[in-house]
Amino acid sequence: MNPKILKDSQHSQCPYRLSEIEHKYGSQIHILSNPYLFTTLARLGQPETKQPLINQLLNILYRELVKVVVNHEFPLVDSNIETRMATTHPEAHFLAKVIDPSSKVVCVNLARAGTVPSHICYDAFNYILNPEGVRQDHISINRKVDDKEKVVGTQLGGLKIGGDIDDSFVIIPDPMGATGSTIKSAMDIYRERGQARKFIAMHLIITPEYLNHVTKNYPEVIVYALRLDRGLSSPRALNSIPGTFWEEERGLNDKQYIVPGAGGLGEVINNSYV
Numbered sequence: 001m002n003p004k005i006l007k008d009s010q011h012s013q014c015p016y017r018l019s020e021i022e023h024k025y026g027s028q029i030h031i032l033s034n035p036y037l038f039t040t041l042a043r044l045g046q047p048e049t050k051q052p053l054i055n056q057l058l059n060i061l062y063r064e065l066v067k068v069v070v071n072h073e074f075p076l077v078d079s080n081i082e083t084r085m086a087t088t089h090p091e092a093h094f095l096a097k098v099i100d101p102s103s104k105v106v107c108v109n110l111a112r113a114g115t116v117p118s119h120i121c122y123d124a125f126n127y128i129l130n131p132e133g134v135r136q137d138h139i140s141i142n143r144k145v146d147d148k149e150k151v152v153g154t155q156l157g158g159l160k161i162g163g164d165i166d167d168s169f170v171i172i173p174d175p176m177g178a179t180g181s182t183i184k185s186a187m188d189i190y191r192e193r194g195q196a197r198k199f200i201a202m203h204l205i206i207t208p209e210y211l212n213h214v215t216k217n218y219p220e221v222i223v224y225a226l227r228l229d230r231g232l233s234s235p236r237a238l239n240s241i242p243g244t245f246w247e248e249e250r251g252l253n254d255k256q257y258i259v260p261g262a263g264g265l266g267e268v269i270n271n272s273y274v
Helices: 035-044 053-073 115-128 181-190 208-217 265-270
Strands: 029-031 076-082 093-099 104-111 134-145 151-160 168-173 198-206 221-228
Touching: 035 053, 035 198, 035 221, 053 115, 053 168, 053 198, 053 221, 053 265, 104 115, 104 181, 115 134, 115 168, 134 181, 168 181, 181 198, 181 208, 198 208, 208 221
Parallel strands: 029 221, 104 134, 104 168, 168 198, 198 221
Antiparallel strands: 076 093, 134 151
16 A cells, blocks of 8 residues: 555545435336426426426536435445645545446437437436446437327337447436336337446336336336326325335326426427427
8 A cells, every 4th residue: 555645544445325314116216306407397387397407407406316326235445546636745645435437327308398308318428437338329219109199109100229248238318207108118128239237217207007027127217306206196105105006106197298297398489389
């Protein structure tokens, strides 16, 4: 050990405790308990909130979500850190645990609601990790509906995938986890492109229907969300710990929009109501 390098026991570990609500959906599901982000999200969904404030709020929400995901899911490594004080104090070299900068990330842009969130995440990961290991892919996707405007799947418009996903954190920043059809399309694409280190879906709002679909069909997906919306559930379910009466929980209306939700966020983000 170099005697000039400071080894302080407080830096030998970097514990992090996730603040999340209690639920019964399974250990892969994380619904955050964060008053600041909850309040910011509430403002995002209010009728008077328009562009450019929409994108500013998305930036706040997704940059904070990246912090949570990195703190809770990414590996740490020992690092020899030098500060500017090293020119006069040898103790200014110290050993500490930091996020492993060699961690590889693939951010998935699910156009159109996911385009802005994906770019925010991509930009944030480039600051904390080695940029050469951070990639953004693009999937053009939209809801497929029947003649009653009920979602029956998704329609792919095109793909731009930059390589395999071996040993990568595959990040899926999709604001609304409504039916699970978008996650299905993404997972069907990426399951064939290598062995991911982790699949992590980052949402603003999710529904019980979404969680039911994901946990049954894609149990490897780790879900992070700021809010669970189940406004059309039974009174008994609404007065219980989420997931207790899962079969009585409902967050989607007949057109499969989220209630209380944020009112068609993809349309609002893009100012395009089609």
